Amino acid sequence: MQARYEDPVIAGLSARQRDLQLRIYNDMKANTYALRRERNAILHQIQFRCRDLATESTDDKIKRIEGLSSTAQVHEAVRDTIRTxxxxxxxxxxxxxxxxxxxxxxxxxxxxxxxxxxxxxxxxIDIATTARPLEHPITADEFRFALKQLSNG
Known part of the structure; x- marks a missing residue:
């Protein structure tokens, strides 16, 4: 059977809860109340483990971002949030x-x-290697506006 989870703890807990679920549905003589309590406890452990893994991942990102300069921190944080x-x-x-x-x-x-x-x-296609003057020269105002746009303000 192929593992569905990379974390061995979650994989083991998931297999245990799956076995309990099968016993609850198939074993008519079993005490379903106790089995359901045990399965719910395992599901809570899975939930806590998933939360811990997500927190570890977030902490790693925070450490990496905090190690950058103050100007790069915002950019890296935005990059991390929009990265798909x-x-x-x-x-x-x-x-x-x-x-x-x-x-x-x-x-x-x-x-x-x-x-x-x-x-x-x-x-x-032949590459044009000779320099030619612009037909419409760039004015100082256009250059200032372009620099302002590049620096976002």
Whole structure:
């Protein structure tokens, strides 16, 4: 049976409560009141362990953020709160099965876009290496406004 939890304590408690649940439903001669009390106690232990793991994770993030300079702390805290995990791209192979390994998936996507943009019949684009003056020069006010926008205020 594949483990559903990374934490061995939660995995063990979960297996125990699952066994108790099966005994409650299947064993007609068992004292269900005592089994339910024991199962509820185990469920509470699971809840407390999950809370402790979440607290440890939060404490690690706080220690990492507090170790930064005062200007970087806010940015790192915001980055941590809005960081989301990108869902992986699922591709099918020639047989119609999912490709679960990331390396073949990445190479397939790379090859696809290389085929789209690197066509041998098309002549390559020449890179302009000579400097030319701007048609509309940038004014001092535009430059000041751009700097103000970059520094957020």
């Amino acid at each position: 995990r990108v869902q992986p791209i699922m591709l099918h192979d020639a047989k119609g099965k999912y490709i679960l390994d990331r390396k073949p998936t990445n190479s397939l996507i790379c090859n696809h876009f290389q085929e789209q943009f690197l066509i041998n019949t098309r002549s390559p």
